Amino acid sequence: MRVPDFLTIRDFTTDELLHLLSLAREIKADPARFSGALKGRTLAMIFEKPSLRTRVSFDAGIQQLGGFSIYLSPAEINLGKRESVYDVARNLERMVQGIMIRTFAHDIVERMAEWARIPVINGLTDFSHPCQAMADFLTILEHKGRLGGLKLAYVGDSNNVSNSLMFAAARFGTHVAIASPEGYQPKPEVAAWTRAEGAATGSTLLVTADAAEAVAGADVVYTDTWASMGQEAEAHARRQVFRPYQVNRELFAKAKPDALFMHCLPAHRGEEVTDEIIDSPNSVVFDEAENRLHAQKAIMLEMMR
Numbered sequence: 333m334r335v336p337d338f339l340t341i342r343d344f345t346t347d348e349l350l351h352l353l354s355l356a357r358e359i360k361a362d363p364a365r366f367s368g369a370l371k372g373r374t375l376a377m378i379f380e381k382p383s384l385r386t387r388v389s390f391d392a393g394i395q396q397l398g399g400f401s402i403y404l405s406p407a408e409i410n411l412g413k414r415e416s417v418y419d420v421a422r423n424l425e426r427m428v429q430g431i432m433i434r435t436f437a438h439d440i441v442e443r444m445a446e447w448a449r450i451p452v453i454n455g456l457t458d459f460s461h462p463c464q465a466m467a468d469f470l471t472i473l474e475h476k477g478r479l480g481g482l483k484l485a486y487v488g489d490s491n492n493v494s495n496s497l498m499f500a501a502a503r504f505g506t507h508v509a510i511a512s513p514e515g516y517q518p519k520p521e522v523a524a525w526t527r528a529e530g531a532a533t534g535s536t537l538l539v540t541a542d543a544a545e546a547v548a549g550a551d552v553v554y555t556d557t558w559a560s561m562g563q564e565a566e567a568h569a570r571r572q573v574f575r576p577y578q579v580n581r582e583l584f585a586k587a588k589p590d591a592l593f594m595h596c597l598p599a600h601r602g603e604e605v606t607d608e609i610i611d612s613p614n615s616v617v618f619d620e621a622e623n624r625l626h627a628q629k630a631i632m633l634e635m636m637r
């Protein structure tokens with residue numbers, strides 16, 4: 333790939349992202365064909381936050397491609413405290429062929445990529461979650477047969493997940509409507525980038541505090557936790573602020589009848605989404621989880637081979 337690291341959707345062109353989606357579909361359709369594609373290559377996985385899907389999908393994914401993974405927990409590396417990001421990067425590049433990192437500040441991932449002369453893949457920062465967005469748009473494509481011209485409504489906290497969805501939507505020509513309370517709406521630079529780059533693909537952006545307005549006529553209704561990892565102390569206060577943004581039967585009914593319900597998971601049932609919506613036939617949350625595997629196999633293949 334032209335870009336050596338997978339840090340943010342913004343670094344990639346529409347064609348490059350469509351290529352990754354199409355490769356992911358090929359891998360999903362015939363995994364055996366790719367079983368030796370990364371034979372003997374090793375991925376170091378640095379986790380400074382908890383994970384189920386990211387850890388399992390990268391670990392299973394690299395093994396399915398013929399490679400190996402090494403899981404590094406916060407206790408092992410203690411990034412920036414026991415050892416600097418620079419020194420970790422310069423050590424790992426001598427031993428492995430790729431680094432996946434989940435951390436807090438986005439600049440840690442950027443510095444790791446700057447200093448490590450091996451590919452670095454962003455497995456979530458406070459700013460973005462690009463692998464999630466790739467799996468999500470793969471899921472939308474599978475269910476809707478297209479991405480351009482669809483309307484994706486994101487309801488809740490503007491966070492790493494919504495940032496990456498906005499970037500991907502701009503690249504894929506998908507309209508986005510974000511409904512978040514005042515003070516929790518997308519950062520101006522994220523909204524400005526999405527509007528400016530979306531102009532090239534016909535994607536538009538609406539930001540509102542009115543959940544019903546955002547969901548009206550949507551093809552996809554997406555939500556995420558009201559308190560992300562690292563915001564645990566704010567969880568109680570946020571529950572009050574976000575209550576009107578719960579995706580429940582009444583809100584979901586404003587979307588198209590065949591709208592998809594999406595969530596990156598983990599879900600807090602009874603908070604951002606009710607059981608009847610996440611367990612409804614419209615919900616594709618476990619398809620999204622599965623597609624992390626296929627999308628990331630495509631990303632690893634392009635970055636590490």
Ligand code: CP
Nearest residue numbers: 383384385386596597
């Ligand atoms: N969606 C997602 O990234 O899940 P994990 O936090 O479990 O990896």
Ligand code: NVA
Nearest residue numbers: 491493560561596597
């Ligand atoms: N916004 C959530 C996503 C978890 C996959 C978080 O950062 O905790």
